[in-house]
Amino acid sequence: MKQTEQIRSLLNRLARLDAGEGWAGDLNPAQRDALDYLARANRFSRSPSHVAEYLDTTRGTMSQTLKALVRKGYLSEKRSIMDKRVVSFTLTDQGQKATSDINIINRGLDDLNVSDRKDLHKGLTDLLESVLKKSGGKAFGICHTCRHFSKESQGGFCSLLSEPLTELETKQICHEQDSA
Amino acid sequence: MKQTEQIRSLLNRLARLDAGEGWAGDLNPAQRDALDYLARANRFSRSPSHVAEYLDTTRGTMSQTLKALVRKGYLSEKRSIMDKRVVSFTLTDQGQKATSDINIINRGLDDLNVSDRKDLHKGLTDLLESVLKKSGGKAFGICHTCRHFSKESQGGFCSLLSEPLTELETKQICHEQDSA
DNA sequence: TTGCAATAGTTTCGACTCGCCACTAATTAA
DNA sequence: TTAATTAGTGGCGAGTCGAAACTATTGCAA
Numbered sequence: 001m002k003q004t005e006q007i008r009s010l011l012n013r014l015a016r017l018d019a020g021e022g023w024a025g026d027l028n029p030a031q032r033d034a035l036d037y038l039a040r041a042n043r044f045s046r047s048p049s050h051v052a053e054y055l056d057t058t059r060g061t062m063s064q065t066l067k068a069l070v071r072k073g074y075l076s077e078k079r080s081i082m083d084k085r086v087v088s089f090t091l092t093d094q095g096q097k098a099t100s101d102i103n104i105i106n107r108g109l110d111d112l113n114v115s116d117r118k119d120l121h122k123g124l125t126d127l128l129e130s131v132l133k134k135s136g137g138k139a140f141g142i143c144h145t146c147r148h149f150s151k152e153s154q155g156g157f158c159s160l161l162s163e164p165l166t167e168l169e170t171k172q173i174c175h176e177q178d179s180a
Numbered sequence: 181m182k183q184t185e186q187i188r189s190l191l192n193r194l195a196r197l198d199a200g201e202g203w204a205g206d207l208n209p210a211q212r213d214a215l216d217y218l219a220r221a222n223r224f225s226r227s228p229s230h231v232a233e234y235l236d237t238t239r240g241t242m243s244q245t246l247k248a249l250v251r252k253g254y255l256s257e258k259r260s261i262m263d264k265r266v267v268s269f270t271l272t273d274q275g276q277k278a279t280s281d282i283n284i285i286n287r288g289l290d291d292l293n294v295s296d297r298k299d300l301h302k303g304l305t306d307l308l309e310s311v312l313k314k315s316g317g318k319a320f321g322i323c324h325t326c327r328h329f330s331k332e333s334q335g336g337f338c339s340l341l342s343e344p345l346t347e348l349e350t351k352q353i354c355h356e357q358d359s360a
Numbered sequence: 361t362t363g364c365a366a367t368a369g370t371t372t373c374g375a376c377t378c379g380c381c382a383c384t385a386a387t388t389a390a
Numbered sequence: 391t392t393a394a395t396t397a398g399t400g401g402c403g404a405g406t407c408g409a410a411a412c413t414a415t416t417g418c419a420a
Contacts, residue, residue, distance in 0.1 A: 001220065001351075003301060004289040008198065010304040011285065012213060013234075015195030017311055018188060020236040023379070030406060033192060040181065048369060054193075056200040061407055063370055068405075085368040085415050105191065108311035109184040112303070120303035121183060123296055124190040131197055131288035171181075203408070210377060228398060241378055243399055248376075265386050265397040364418085371412070378405080388395070 014105065021103045026072060030055075032098075034065050035074055038089055039099040042143060042172035044161060046088045050175045054140050074098060141177035144170040148178065194285065201283045206252060210235075212278075214245050215254055218269055219279045222323060222352035224341060226268045230355045234320050254278060321357035324350040328358065 022029030037054050038046055052062035066089060069075045074095035080086035091099070109117060132139060143149055148160035155167045160176055199209040207215070214231050221230065232242035246269060249255045254275035260266035271279070289297060312319060323329055328340035329350070336345045340356055 002286075003297060004286045007289060007297070007301050007304060008283070008285040009216070010301070010308055011191065011194050012198060014191050014304065014308055014311065016213070016236045017315065017317070018192060028378075028405065033196075036189070049367090056196045057406085058408060059369065060371075060409080064406075067370090083368085083416070087369070103188070104311055104315055105188040105307075106182075106184045107314050108307050109187060111310035111313075112306055116303055116306065117183060117187070119299050120307065121187055121190070123292070123300035123303060124187060124194065126292055126296065127285075127288050127300065128190055128194055130291035131194065131284055133291075134287055135197065135284055137197070208376065208407075229396090237377085238379060239398065240380075240400080244377075247399090263387075263397085267398070361420100363420090365416105366418095367414100367416075369412100369414085371410100373409085373411100374407105376405105376407075378403100380402085381400105382402105383400080384398085386395100386397080388393100390391100390393075 018103060018105050025098065027069075027074075027098065030065050031069055031074075034062065035069060035091070035095060036099060037173070038075065039091055039096070040173045042165075042169050042174050043088065044163075045140075045173055045175040046090070047086055051089075053138060053175070054173075056137070069095075138175060139177055139179065140173050140175060141179060142170075143172055143174045143177060145179055146174065146177045147180040148176070149180075198283065198285050205278065207249075207254075207278065210245050211249055211252075211254075214242065215249060215271070215275060216279060217353070218255065219271055219276070220353050222345075222349050222354050223268065224343075225320075225353055225355040226270070227266055231269075233318060233355070234353075236317070249275075318355060319357055319359065320353050320355060321359060322350075323352055323354045323357060325359055326354065326357045327360040328356070329360075 019029040022032045024032075027035070033055055034051050037051055041050065048059055048062050048066055051066065052059045055062070066075065066077075070077055070089075073092060075089045076092055078088050078090065080088060112120070129139070131137075143158070143165065144151070144156060146158075148158050149165075149170070150157050150159065152164075156165045156170045157163070158165055203209065213235055217231055217234050218226055228239055228242050228246055231246065232239045235242070246255065246257075250257055250269075253272060255269045256272055258268050258270065260268060292300070309319070311317075323338070323345065324331070324336060326338075328338050329345075330337050330339065332344075335347045336350045337343070338345055
């Protein structure tokens with residue numbers, strides 16, 4: 001068996017072990033993935049389309065998942081005033097609380113030493129980058145690593161959207177992020 | 181965001197990108213995962229229970245998935261004579277053909293250099309080992325790395341099952357595998 | 361300005377996974 | 391010879407999945 005196939009197999013198996021724990025509470029893995037994304041995305045990146053693209057699924061499927069999360073009280077929904085087609089989601093207190101769970105992958109990573117963990121992080125980051133390049137997918141990187149970002153005394157500024165950014169926002173995921 | 185959370189997130193995102201491709205043909209990701217496992221498992225490790233445990237799901241769910249794979253012509257089913265409760269699956273020609281697909285993760289890995297790929301492989305292997313230790317899961321490792329295995333001129337021998345093994349079988353996954 | 365294409369989101373469809381639980385049949389232990 | 395265990399199946403309700411049809415809004419261009 002080729003090494004690349006082994007790596008792919010390991011990746012999938014670890015993700016399945018993670019998903020097996022994703023059923024905690026009344027959430028399923030897909031709902032948990034969506035909630036985790038929304039907890040880390042900035043205010044320009046919280047629409048059904050963005051979550052769908054990040055999680056590599058369709059808008060239709062994601063619409064259902066988000067509807068379930070709203071119904072269960074994890075998210076609240078708001079229509080944009082600027083563009084009345086756009087919807088944006090925010091985590092409720094219950095949603096915030098649900099994102100801080102410790103799971104089996106985190107506990108497993110505690111056993112690795114600092115250097116190995118750093119290597120693993122870099123390896124996965126590099127792999128994701130090359131996969132996204134080949135598939136044409138967006139990076140969904142962190143705001144302050146973007147070529148449209150400029151730092152200011154308090155937070156920063158996005159030259160693409162012409163918007164000032166709070167300190168917190170500069171550390172969140174942006175769907176427009178494009179590495180400097 | 182903590183580094184362990186970032187790693188978990190990367191793992192899940194890569195697995196989702198892989199799963200997105202898993203819909204190739206008339207198979208869905210769960211069916212493809214089961215088929216991939218069966219293609220690599222030895223003759224003692226091809227029952228619904230084994231696939232279910234490997235993929236961290238229930239026997240009930242797996243029973244359905246395997247039934248779908250038989251119906252679609254990817255697997256054939258055989259009841260054991262020794263223990264009439266036991267069922268074992270074998271890949272048909274169509275099943276064999278379906279396992280050799282190249283996918284986006286493999287293509288992405290081609291961009292990494294040999295050393296980084298080796299590090300990634302080791303990092304994921306170590307992580308899986310420590311996760312399995314914490315969750316009490318079985319390793320499902322390769323036969324010839326097992327403490328019950330002894331090498332012979334042609335293939336080997338399993339002292340646990342008291343069975344001679346062909347050369348090919350010593351390189352397959354065994355549900356009884358326990359590292360030497 | 362009207363008229364049409366593009367975009368954002370929703371809904372419905374059929375196939376299927378998922379955990380859970382109840383069930384049957386076969387095997388093993390007491 | 392019961393009783394417990396093990397292997398597998400089947401059904402339930404919730405929900406994911408891609409695909410496709412649909413509404414509403416926005417943007418663009420003639």
